[in-house]
Amino acid sequence: MSVTLADIARATGLSASTVSRALSDPDKVNPRTRDRVRKIAQDMGYVPNQVARSLTSGRNDLIGLIVPDIANPFFPPIIKAVQARASAKGKTVLIADVDEHPSDEIQRARVMRKRVDGLVVVSPRTPDDRLDQLAELRPIVFVNREVKGAASVIIEDSEGMREAVEHLTALGHRRVGYLNGPRRSWSNTQRQNAVREACAAHGVDLVEFGPFEPQIQAGVRAADLVHASDVTAVIAYDDMIALGLMARLNERGVRVGPDISVIGIDDSPMSGMAYPTLTSIHVPGSEAGARAVDIVLDLADTAGDAEPAVVQLETRLIVRSSTSPVRPDR
Amino acid sequence: MSVTLADIARATGLSASTVSRALSDPDKVNPRTRDRVRKIAQDMGYVPNQVARSLTSGRNDLIGLIVPDIANPFFPPIIKAVQARASAKGKTVLIADVDEHPSDEIQRARVMRKRVDGLVVVSPRTPDDRLDQLAELRPIVFVNREVKGAASVIIEDSEGMREAVEHLTALGHRRVGYLNGPRRSWSNTQRQNAVREACAAHGVDLVEFGPFEPQIQAGVRAADLVHASDVTAVIAYDDMIALGLMARLNERGVRVGPDISVIGIDDSPMSGMAYPTLTSIHVPGSEAGARAVDIVLDLADTAGDAEPAVVQLETRLIVRSSTSPVRPDR
DNA sequence: CTACGTTACGCAAACGGTTGCCGCAAGGAA
DNA sequence: TTCCTTGCGGCAACCGTTTGCGTAACGTAG
Numbered sequence: 001m002s003v004t005l006a007d008i009a010r011a012t013g014l015s016a017s018t019v020s021r022a023l024s025d026p027d028k029v030n031p032r033t034r035d036r037v038r039k040i041a042q043d044m045g046y047v048p049n050q051v052a053r054s055l056t057s058g059r060n061d062l063i064g065l066i067v068p069d070i071a072n073p074f075f076p077p078i079i080k081a082v083q084a085r086a087s088a089k090g091k092t093v094l095i096a097d098v099d100e101h102p103s104d105e106i107q108r109a110r111v112m113r114k115r116v117d118g119l120v121v122v123s124p125r126t127p128d129d130r131l132d133q134l135a136e137l138r139p140i141v142f143v144n145r146e147v148k149g150a151a152s153v154i155i156e157d158s159e160g161m162r163e164a165v166e167h168l169t170a171l172g173h174r175r176v177g178y179l180n181g182p183r184r185s186w187s188n189t190q191r192q193n194a195v196r197e198a199c200a201a202h203g204v205d206l207v208e209f210g211p212f213e214p215q216i217q218a219g220v221r222a223a224d225l226v227h228a229s230d231v232t233a234v235i236a237y238d239d240m241i242a243l244g245l246m247a248r249l250n251e252r253g254v255r256v257g258p259d260i261s262v263i264g265i266d267d268s269p270m271s272g273m274a275y276p277t278l279t280s281i282h283v284p285g286s287e288a289g290a291r292a293v294d295i296v297l298d299l300a301d302t303a304g305d306a307e308p309a310v311v312q313l314e315t316r317l318i319v320r321s322s323t324s325p326v327r328p329d330r
Numbered sequence: 331m332s333v334t335l336a337d338i339a340r341a342t343g344l345s346a347s348t349v350s351r352a353l354s355d356p357d358k359v360n361p362r363t364r365d366r367v368r369k370i371a372q373d374m375g376y377v378p379n380q381v382a383r384s385l386t387s388g389r390n391d392l393i394g395l396i397v398p399d400i401a402n403p404f405f406p407p408i409i410k411a412v413q414a415r416a417s418a419k420g421k422t423v424l425i426a427d428v429d430e431h432p433s434d435e436i437q438r439a440r441v442m443r444k445r446v447d448g449l450v451v452v453s454p455r456t457p458d459d460r461l462d463q464l465a466e467l468r469p470i471v472f473v474n475r476e477v478k479g480a481a482s483v484i485i486e487d488s489e490g491m492r493e494a495v496e497h498l499t500a501l502g503h504r505r506v507g508y509l510n511g512p513r514r515s516w517s518n519t520q521r522q523n524a525v526r527e528a529c530a531a532h533g534v535d536l537v538e539f540g541p542f543e544p545q546i547q548a549g550v551r552a553a554d555l556v557h558a559s560d561v562t563a564v565i566a567y568d569d570m571i572a573l574g575l576m577a578r579l580n581e582r583g584v585r586v587g588p589d590i591s592v593i594g595i596d597d598s599p600m601s602g603m604a605y606p607t608l609t610s611i612h613v614p615g616s617e618a619g620a621r622a623v624d625i626v627l628d629l630a631d632t633a634g635d636a637e638p639a640v641v642q643l644e645t646r647l648i649v650r651s652s653t654s655p656v657r658p659d660r
Numbered sequence: 661c662t663a664c665g666t667t668a669c670g671c672a673a674a675c676g677g678t679t680g681c682c683g684c685a686a687g688g689a690a
Numbered sequence: 691t692t693c694c695t696t697g698c699g700g701c702a703a704c705c706g707t708t709t710g711c712g713t714a715a716c717g718t719a720g
Contacts, residue, residue, distance in 0.1 A: 002444075004675095004676060004677085005676065005677060005678095006676080006677095014699075014700085015699070015700050015701080016676085016677075016678095016700090017677095017678075017679075017699075017700065017701080017702090018698085018699050018700070020676095020677065020678060020679085021678090021679090021699085024677095024678085025678090025679090028697095028698080028699090029697095029698070029699075030697080030698060030699085033698080033699085047440055047441070047443070047444065048676085048677075049444045049675090049676055049677070050441070050444055050445045051381055051384045051385050051390070051444060051445050051675085051676080051677090052385055052675065052676035052677040052678090052705090053676080053677055053678075054381045054677090054705090055381050055382055055385055055675085055676080055677075055678090055704090055705045055706070055707095056676085056677055056678045056679080056704065056705045057677080057678060057679090057705085058705085060381070062424075069410075070406045070409050070410040070413065071406050071407055071410050071599065073403065073406075073599075075406075076400045076401050076403075076405075076406050077401055079400050079425075079427075080399075080400040080401050080427055083400065083425065083426070083427045084427070084429070087426075087427075092424055092425075092426060092438075092441070092442065093424070093425050093426075094392075094422055094423070094424055094425075095409075095413065095422075095423050095424075095425045096413070096417075096422060096423075097409075097410055097413045097414070097417075099414070108422075110377050111377065111380065111422070112422065113377070114332075114377070114379045114380055114381055114706095115380050115381050216599075216602070216603060243603045244603070246605075247602070247603055247605070247607075250605055269401065269403070269546075270403075270600055270603065272546070272577075273546055273573045273574070273577055273600065273604065274603060274604065274605065275576075275577070275580055275604065275605025275606075276605075277577070334705095334706060334707090335706065335707065335708095336706075344669075344670085345669070345670045345671075346670090346706085346707080346708095347669075347670065347671075347672090347707090347708080347709075348668080348669055348670070350706095350707060350708060350709085351668095351669090351708090351709090354707095354708085355708095355709095358668080358669090359667095359668065359669075360667080360668055360669085363668080363669085378706085378707075379705090379706055379707075381705085381706080381707095382675090382705070382706030382707045382708090383706080383707055383708075384675090384707090385674095385675045385676070385677090385705090385706080385707070385708090386674070386675050386706085386707050386708045386709080387675090387707075387708060387709095388675085
């Protein structure tokens, strides 16, 4: 079918091993031979069979990426960053969208395990005990999730959240809503704690709603609850919910900004395109993705003796036009 | 390191071949033996090594997907659909984001070729001659791009475009702008032709702008050009441009809808979340992705003797609130 | 009881590279 | 000239599975 090492060996009169070395381990062979082999290989259109290569060498030049939902706009930037970084290091990305269906995760991961050099898992919803099982599939690194004994890149919500609440108090808001994300979400727990602490610290009344799924529709539903309450500002678990919220408020004639302030989390690319543009807590997804790749490849090299790295990334508030001073009559 | 067939063979006192058959070709062995083997394999936590499996069988259970830009919201639904469909057929997706950098494509594709069962390529920008090279890497299917002699799923813009122009004329618009996409984009050529024909057919004056990159920022830039012209409605090459356009028009106090009508193309998930919600020509990306997977796997089975399938998918207009009757004074 | 057909399993050769080890030849030193 | 070193390249094992073929054991029929 296609050109193999053996074909080149025949064409050059050398043995397969020499050809192999000429192509991948240049120092072990005479420069003249090397060049001759390379030229012939080139001419014959030789492309090494990665599968065969992996089998012996153990290296796959592949990294596995597991995400819950590609369509959620928070993830594409992460995926892109992972893929870019991997590509820069000569790796390709094997992707699995588990579609918010955590039970698939372990299965998928196990199947992937042998053909990738490492796993990057973005898994906000999976229960801890499942993750522990996953964690055995080293090298592995978790993004936005802390798993004991495993490497991870986590996003520290507290700073951004503090900025958000500070921003709202500066605008005169004293009663703020928080729209909870999914009940089992690790992120939501983090964010919930962060908002509670920040509000307590600033003497702001906190009203919690939800849980809501990270979907536009959930935000739409949330809108009416929020509107019926007496909060003057609301922080949503993520931008999706915030955007749905805004859309519905717009529809009901409530002006986001002047009438009620809205803050999202993630700072997904859509924040700047919504109307009004959405004030959002920037979560450095791209950076997290890139770091995760670095860590996992490091792990792959150093055969897992080192102690797992835990990288923390900070969040910060990006102010746009969905937040305004509280209305004088409230 | 991890459990192999040989380990199970040892544990059961059988040979590796029998174990292999017990697990993957159930009819060839005694049911009693089969069950015993399966139980032990299960207990020992055996996971077949896909790499080794691929090497002999030739099957990889992988399909390659090449997209220009994951972060462009048009693609995630396609990726998701591809991944979902692939997953349903027991395949995993190898993804390459070529970052709008067409020269990488062939290289990446060649490297992928041996380890995937087929390639799905979404490549709106790559020049034809390059695609011809790509097309040799069968099985391969192109999405939203026609390549002679190769399978493809193409999206027929004309119907949706006809509906769009019809819709605008019904609202009284007689002078319509079209914001061109990237100069070398195949899609843009299609859309440009479609809008020209549709306008000609309905006696509408067409004013073309651009080319523009499919980015928010390009739309922002387009806004001022459009505003300075005398068109009362504008159709953008894609939603990204349309959204940027709307954002800037909003900012300048031009009311999208009442003052100027805007139509996007793609009907990306954001169309419904913009303000005002964006009338857009729905492009069935998910369906295209799913169909592409079907075709490519078909091709992989039937060793490429059949003549390449070309599937056409229709577009249709989704009316939302960014289009309104033309202002009486225009 | 022999002969033949099944069934159930094992042997061994792939698949296409990689890599440890060894032999051999050439060059330098003694 | 001889011995040792060094560098180059070949041999063969191996990675973990699949699969064609062969064969032992067993059952059935003649």
